[in-house]
Amino acid sequence: GAGVSQSPRYKVAKRGQDVALRCDPISGHVSLFWYQQALGQGPEFLTYFQNEAQLDKSGLPSDRFFAERPEGSVSTLKIQRTQQEDSAVYLCASSVGVNTEAFFGQGTRLTVV
Amino acid sequence: AQSVTQPDIHITVSEGASLELRCNYSYGATPYLFWYVQSPGQGLQLLLKYFSGDTLVQGIKGFEAEFKRSQSSFNLRKPSVHWSDAAEYFCAVRTGNQFYFGTGTSLTVIP
Numbered sequence: 001g002a003g004v005s006q007s008p009r010y011k012v013a014k015r016g017q018d019v020a021l022r023c024d025p026i027s028g029h030v031s032l033f034w035y036q037q038a039l040g041q042g043p044e045f046l047t048y049f050q051n052e053a054q055l056d057k058s059g060l061p062s063d064r065f066f067a068e069r070p071e072g073s074v075s076t077l078k079i080q081r082t083q084q085e086d087s088a089v090y091l092c093a094s095s096v097g098v099n100t101e102a103f104f105g106q107g108t109r110l111t112v113v
Numbered sequence: 114a115q116s117v118t119q120p121d122i123h124i125t126v127s128e129g130a131s132l133e134l135r136c137n138y139s140y141g142a143t144p145y146l147f148w149y150v151q152s153p154g155q156g157l158q159l160l161l162k163y164f165s166g167d168t169l170v171q172g173i174k175g176f177e178a179e180f181k182r183s184q185s186s187f188n189l190r191k192p193s194v195h196w197s198d199a200a201e202y203f204c205a206v207r208t209g210n211q212f213y214f215g216t217g218t219s220l221t222v223i224p
Contacts, residue, residue, distance in 0.1 A: 004156075006156075033211075033212065035212075041216060041217075042203055042214035042215055042216045042217050043157070043203070043212075043214050044214075045211045045212065045213070048210040048211065055210055056210040056211065059211075091156060091157065093157075093212075098209060098210075099145050099164070099207060099209070101147060101159055101162050102159075102207075102212060103159065104149070104156040104157040104158075105156050106154075106155055106156040107155075107156050109154075
């Protein structure tokens with residue numbers, strides 16, 4: 001596609017519910033990132049994929065967060081047993097390779113009630 | 114550790130006035146630097162980037178930025194601001210697997 005696509009755009013989850021957020025990167029982009037952006041803050045790194053390999057997951061805040069990119073294109077960020085502090089915008093980005101610019105999707109706004 | 118500082122949380126300028134948004138970074142090697150803009154409810158749009166070479170880089174929407182290694186700065190400028198420039202601006206540095214972002218500067222444009 002023309003850009004990075006994320007779905008859903010908005011998600012309301014009850015506390016304790018599991019959620020799955022999808023990211024469709026730009027075709028051919030090797031690198032894929034997930035970021036978390038709290039209200040009024042800058043994006044914070046969650047995890048990084050190079051093709052299907054998850055090379056860096058140092059930013060995942062707990063073992064309730066899990067990301068995958070099984071075929072090296074579409075990625076899913078899963079949050080189990082959601083808590084109120086998980087409420088944020090989750091941004092996905094992709095880039096052609098290492099040390100190049102990244103293009104961001106519009107994000108998924110997750111609200112946990 | 115890598116870090117990015119945007120000292121100005123909020124800036125207000127008049128339409129037609131010039132603009133400079135400050136960014137300082139902390140990184141040992143040659144940085145890959147970026148400015149992104151975010152409108153409410155939207156993702157991040159790339160304004161410009163610096164990888165190497167000419168330290169003055171041009172971007173979209175009439176923005177430019179200057180890399181100053183001696184000051185570890187990468188300030189964003191625009192000679193004449195338009196009302197549509199009102200948004201949140203983020204400076205970022207990329208090191209391998211991660212982008213590190215500043216906390217952002219919110220720009221308000223008054224008529």
